[in-house]
Amino acid sequence: MTFLITEPSPRGREDLAAYRTRGGYAGLDRVRAEGGRWALEQVAAAGLRGRGGSGSGCPLAAKWRRMAASAASDRYVVANGAESQAVSQKDRYLLTHFPHRVLEGLLIAAEAVGARQAFLCVRGDSGAAVEAARRALAEAETAGLIGTVAVAVQPTVPTAVSGEETALLDALAGLEGYPQPQPPRPEEAGLRGCPTLVQNVESLAQVAALFRHGPERVRAAGTRTCPGTALFTVTGAVDRPGVYEVPYGTRLSDLLRMAGAPPVDEILAVLPGGLGSGPLRPDELDVPLTYEDLAALGTTMGTSAVVVFRRDGASLPEVVRENVGLMAQASCGQCQGCKEGHLALARALEAGDMAEARRRAEVLLYGRGNCALPTGTARFALRALQSFPETEWQALRTRPEAVPRTQR
Ligand code: SF4
Incomplete structure (x- = not known):
């Protein structure tokens, strides 16, 4: 098994001395010697993609090039460890x-894009990660590794969109x-x-690994x-929940x-990417974990x-109703289409009106606000509605409360 960022298995926090014995900060020294343009070439050569929650896997080199193209003298780098979805633990695990x-x-990253100020943002209710x-x-700082970059650790207030x-x-x-x-x-x-x-933050750990091991590795x-x-x-x-590094x-x-997941015939569904990802059926679980293969399955x-x-x-139906309800609560409410669209979808599901639920999810899918939350909800609901057999939805139709509220 190949590990790039979580080897060896952690015993508490890896301190500076331990990290340096594993080649830590040698990559930073090299970047300072070779310059930002060289660093950007290495990132492009490795083909690193972003590990953030948008799930787009945007190439790091594209973002870094846009920064490098700016003529502005003031610029910042921000490590995003806010990790707002409770089901995701990987960023807290990595930081801890x-x-x-x-x-x-x-x-x-700061050296490569010419930033003199950087923020390391950590989900504020994760005391171990912040510490x-x-x-x-x-x-x-004590070891003189920070150079001329001003770095601050910034705990974040966790919200569904933080x-x-x-x-x-x-x-x-x-x-x-x-x-x-x-x-x-x-x-x-x-x-x-x-x-x-x-x-x-995982993207940045991958950057450090790249400069420790080289793009070929x-x-x-x-x-x-x-x-x-x-x-x-x-x-x-699953019997062994946790954070796993896999190629x-x-x-x-x-x-x-x-x-330690149960046998396939005991699995109802699997979300591959958190609450905003479409559920997969048991017969779809051999999918390779790449952005493209998952997108091909919707x-x-x-x-x-x-x-x-x-x-x-x-x-x-319970899974879908509960997830859509969570996403509706997560809406920060500043965009009308997102707020109302979530409520309309939740109402249609509650009423057992699948045709209306599908229509509402389709409306929610495109351009309903400032962030991807409504798209995630719509993608989740549409895939559930389209890909699971009618028999899986029987419970929805037979629930006594699955009646429009106005007809009770
Ligand atoms: S789409 Fe708008 S209202 Fe919905 S969560 Fe995003 S910013 Fe908030």
């Missing part, structure tokens, strides 16, 4: 056990922490109107379009076996949080 790997990646990040920063990159920048600026319309992208006008590179794992490894949180009906392209069924990598539902533990 391997904070220096994230910090080195953040410093490399580990602070201690790592203190160790790096991990969205423009919401994170809004919060960093002292505002409400709501997602903002795009364009402009953060790389064009982000924090305080200046170009800002926002990268998920990254390319040796994963697939041609998705090089390297990725962290997946596996949760739900991209690993079959979902193999990851489920590692985590779902997404999302937050890389794999949630397993057992057939005897839940019915499909």
